[in-house]
Amino acid sequence: MNQNINKGEDSSVTVLSFDTSTASLAAAIVRDGVLLDSIVSFTERNHSVRILSEIKELLSRNGLQGKDIDVVAAGQGPGSYTGVRIAVTAAKTLAWAWNKPLLGVSSLEALAFGAWKSLQSADENIDFDTETWIIPLMDARRGQVYTSRYSAGHSDKWDTIDKDGIRLIADWSERIEKEATMDSQVSSIWFVGEIAPHKVAIEQAEQSGIRLRTLTCDMDPGAVGQLAELRFRRGERDDVHSFVPNYTQLAEAEAKLLAASRGE
Amino acid sequence: MSASNNTANVAKAANAGSLSPNSSYLLLAIETSCDETSVAVVRDGRNVLSNIISSQIDTHRQFGGVVPEIASRKHVESITIIVEEAIREADISLENIDAVAVTQGPGLIGALLVGVVAAKSLSLALDVPLIGTHHIAGHIYANHLIGDIVYPALALVVSGGHTELVLLEQEGKFRIIGRTRDDAVGEAYDKVARALQFPYPGGPYVDKLAQEATEEVVLPRSWLEPDSYDFSFSGLKSAVLAEINRSRMKGESPDFSALARGFQNSVIDVVTVKAMKAAKEFGVKQMLLCGGVAANKGLRERLASLCGDVGLPLLIPTNKLCTDNAAMIAAAADLKWRRGEFSTLDLKAEPILSLEDWSVGS
């Protein structure tokens, strides 16, 4: 069915990508790892209103049609429940209607990846001989964050250390600090993304006084597409029909029912 | 097109010239306003080629009612599967679709969003017009799938979320002359069903129990002001609960079937008497019964008999077309298609949406 399934490693790949997990609606065209064009809008609560118009505008101003797209990619969350459903629904429906490969990317990984790129280009004295931890944060209220952990370094090193989850920022930042103390390879640690509500907790976890650093940033519009392209070139594909957001937790009613069935 | 303008009166932009509004066309409709994911393919607004309904009721039953967040999650899981099934069953190919319609509101916002975003994605991918559609207009025009509507007509809309008397002076023009001031009929049925210890959704059990009852506990009728076509059912629901309590205080077990009959008779008396009075006052030529509660046997029979008495033609959709389904959305969207009234890609899901404002030509 998917005509591009056997696209070779060397051929050109055009990715249409978007993410609506945060306050920003980020849509982009990425071709062969390079951000061709993007649209970012901060009209939260209006993601569902604007998303298809933004995609249409992005396609038309780059002279592209559905047939020119090789991959449809979306941030799969975590993040706002309603928010992530918008990008996921648009992505699976477009991929199905165009009969194109679909690839989901962790919105947290995209947030971290975008921050890592900007840290590199901002010349933040990164020591590439050692390891840098990038820890993306999205506020999940009541002292909680959606977060994960990546290890970055030389020659495009980019590894997942901890998967996406919802965690208490106080415990999480303390754990990061402790583990970094035991790992001599780690030279710097960056908490990135939605920092403001959690700055105090991060500062309290700090022991050495220099190691835990923060970067407030929004979703990089190209990051979802770039990560999706890497997955695509590795031959990975997601199934359109079973493609759903990664909420990282049960709906409240389900959690209560589960607790009740366990007699809690 | 401006971002703030949801409706655009444009000639069919995508296929301009290739189709006139009168020639044969295929509409794909999506309905996700509550707990049913439904997609239909309808030819010329009336000929239903497929009408797939995926109910989430088994999921929500364990929670005793529809949980909005879970409904939204289920819609995302099902949406492309149901679209594909509707296309397959209609035995057409996706490229044959001439327009996409979707329930814009009213409904659960998170649930509506999934359908609206999917419909907009299809509209963009297929380069065909989009038609944002009113859910209640859908229930009313379900009647157009089973017969011809003669105007002026009066629609009695009874469902889990709505109880309304709607006057249609002409095609596609909606005027609400009466509405519930508290619970919808279906809501009252479900609450009473819970008191009578039936599982959710309990409306059909109450109907059945009332039909079988030999006794009746006579309950009050809520007529409101003499000239009002509005409804109120919360007092009736409270009267049922009070009767149950009274029996228990006396150490007796309440007669559930007599209560079910008393409740059902009160509801049916009020809605049918008001509907018949309005039909007379406005001189309508036809009565339309619709909405999920239109499947209620007691209600159907009473209204049929009252309409029969005065020689007023009555239309009632089949049970499948009474419950939430996408074919009815296509039937209503056809009103807009024939007038070239399309929505832009900035269509916004609206949990509260005025039926009167959705009328054609407005």
Ligand SMILES: [Zn+2]
């Ligand atoms: Zn309904």
